[in-house]
Amino acid sequence: MPRISAAQRRSDFIKAAVEVIATYGIEGATTRRIAEQAQANLAMLHYCYDSKEDLFADVYEFVAGRYRDALEGDDSPGDVRETARRLLRGVMECYLESASFTAATVELISWARRQHGDRGIAVYDKALETVRAALRDAESDHPIAPEVIDEIAFVLATLADGFAANWLTYGDRTAALGQMEIATSVLDSWLAARLGATPVGR
Incomplete structure (x- = not known):
């Protein structure tokens, strides 16, 4: 063996x-x-x-890496709306792939906030910066103001977190797939209103 x-x-x-x-x-x-x-x-x-803390540190990095992979997994070119849509779906699919990962992520972030203060924020900070960078790099006929990029990143995080909470609470995969479409539709409509463009997929 x-x-x-x-x-x-x-x-x-x-x-x-x-x-x-x-x-x-x-x-x-x-x-x-x-x-x-x-x-x-x-x-x-x-x-x-050497200790459980050392193991948890590696688990923490594993979680951050999964977020990074979900956000960077598809680097096909697209405009800001298409990029935002891809980012949201990437994170939701990451959650849907494993309820255990989703539950462990929530636990680890809460634990890190209690035990290490800013370390619990670091997962969010890293994920949000990856989102902002992808949005800044997206194709656009007109530059998008930094504050608008921040708003889009916030909306993406809010929709993804809401999806995660529902998936963890009910564990219904069929319902979760429908909720992914709803969340994406909400994003499309918000982007259309905020950027003054026709929603993606319309």
């Missing part, structure tokens, strides 16, 4: 921690439960990580 590298084990523990945090919350995410979820012994977890 091939030996599993420490790097692979760390990856296994990170994914296991996401599942355990989603099920038991931060307080219930013991190293024993995480090791069991990863189908590894506790000694291996302690070999890979």
